Amino acid sequence: MFLPPTFLSKMEKLLPKDEIEDLKTAIDTHLRKSIRVNTLRGEIKEVKESLINQGFTLENMPWYKYGFFISNDKKLRIGNTFEHYLGKIYVQEASSMLPVIALDPKEDDFILDLAAAPGSKTTQLAMHMNNTGLIVANEPQIQRISALQENIDRSGCINYIITRNDGRKFSQFKDMFDKVLLDAPCSGEGTFQKDIKARYIWSQNKVIQDSRLQKQLIESAIIACKPGGTIIYSTCTLSPEEDEEIIDYALNKYNNIKLGKITFDGLQTSSGNIEYNGKEYNKEIKKVIKVWPHKAKIEGFFIAKIIKK
Ligand SMILES: C[S@@+](CC[C@H](N)C(=O)[O-])C[C@H]1O[C@@H](n2cnc3c(N)ncnc32)[C@H](O)[C@@H]1O
Numbered sequence: 001m002f003l004p005p006t007f008l009s010k011m012e013k014l015l016p017k018d019e020i021e022d023l024k025t026a027i028d029t030h031l032r033k034s035i036r037v038n039t040l041r042g043e044i045k046e047v048k049e050s051l052i053n054q055g056f057t058l059e060n061m062p063w064y065k066y067g068f069f070i071s072n073d074k075k076l077r078i079g080n081t082f083e084h085y086l087g088k089i090y091v092q093e094a095s096s097m098l099p100v101i102a103l104d105p106k107e108d109d110f111i112l113d114l115a116a117a118p119g120s121k122t123t124q125l126a127m128h129m130n131n132t133g134l135i136v137a138n139e140p141q142i143q144r145i146s147a148l149q150e151n152i153d154r155s156g157c158i159n160y161i162i163t164r165n166d167g168r169k170f171s172q173f174k175d176m177f178d179k180v181l182l183d184a185p186c187s188g189e190g191t192f193q194k195d196i197k198a199r200y201i202w203s204q205n206k207v208i209q210d211s212r213l214q215k216q217l218i219e220s221a222i223i224a225c226k227p228g229g230t231i232i233y234s235t236c237t238l239s240p241e242e243d244e245e246i247i248d249y250a251l252n253k254y255n256n257i258k259l260g261k262i263t264f265d266g267l268q269t270s271s272g273n274i275e276y277n278g279k280e281y282n283k284e285i286k287k288v289i290k291v292w293p294h295k296a297k298i299e300g301f302f303i304a305k306i307i308k309k
Pocket residue numbers: 096114115116117118119120121122138139140141144165166167168183184185186213217
């Protein structure tokens with residue numbers, strides 16, 4: 001199956017030779033479907049029982065009690081179940097659940113979700129906050145806001161407002177939010193596994209373009225976060241220009257931030273690369289997490305936890 005040659009040659013700089021074939025195989029392997037039980041609408045036990053009765057097999061993610069890998073032999077579509085229509089479950093990639101777990105939202109938090117649509121993580125935040133506190137769910141693209149609103153409504157979230165701004169503008173709200181989630185727009189290399197089209201539209205130019213925007217967005221996120229607060233930066237891509245380089249840029253520019261450790265029990269993750277293409281990054285970057293599809297058996301992802309001093 002096709003993979004962009006430039007992408008592959010970049011991966012060869014990041015992984016030992018023998019892992020490149022494993023990575024290619026993983027990208028060409030069918031991705032396990034997964035759901036999150038939404039406790040704003042249903043109970044884990046009741047939802048599990050009902051889905052099992054309909055013929056689904058559920059396997060709990062060891063690192064997240066609300067997350068399940070799901071399959072069935074009858075080709076039933078999980079999106080056609082009542083549980084989905086009633087918002088008792090949210091169909092969400094296993095990797096996509098990780099940033100919110102790392103942010104650790106609490107009741108009564110004031111949280112900025114800087115790039116929110118279609119709302120997988122906004123609805124997950126609301127669930128962890130038990131519909132208390134407030135989430136500012138921001139999305140600049142009007143055509144993506146309807147999906148965000150729809151998912152929020154279906155999931156029964158009431159502790160939110162939606163804003164439509166360029167995320168870079170949030171730098172005007174200095175020291176305001178307890179926590180900030182920046183699930184950044186990216187080149188989507190992690191989605192190559194389920195989205196063949198993404199492999200054809202990928203380009204190194206897009207990576208560079210995204211990297212420029214991500215640096216501006218992370219500045220906005222850092223400024224808008226309160227001292228003592230936490231910022232999660234995540235992407236569903238593997239290129240260091242959009243991952244480690246963004247964190248390196250932030251660490252070099254702001255002396256009031258440090259990185260926090262992230263762990264997910266039972267998930268095989270790797271630490272960030274501190275060298276790439278002749279560049280040396282800040283050693284702190286070892287604390288960020290890279291989710292490689294061939295090791296973790298879920299979509300490729302990147303997560304960094306920044307603590308504002
Ligand atoms: C990876 S997606 C977010 C996915 C979302 N967090 C979720 O879990 O469902 C990135 C989003 O960033 C938005 N975006 C693009 N440019 C942006 C900007 N300048 N400021 C804020 N968001 C932006 C995109 O429209 C897209 O919806």
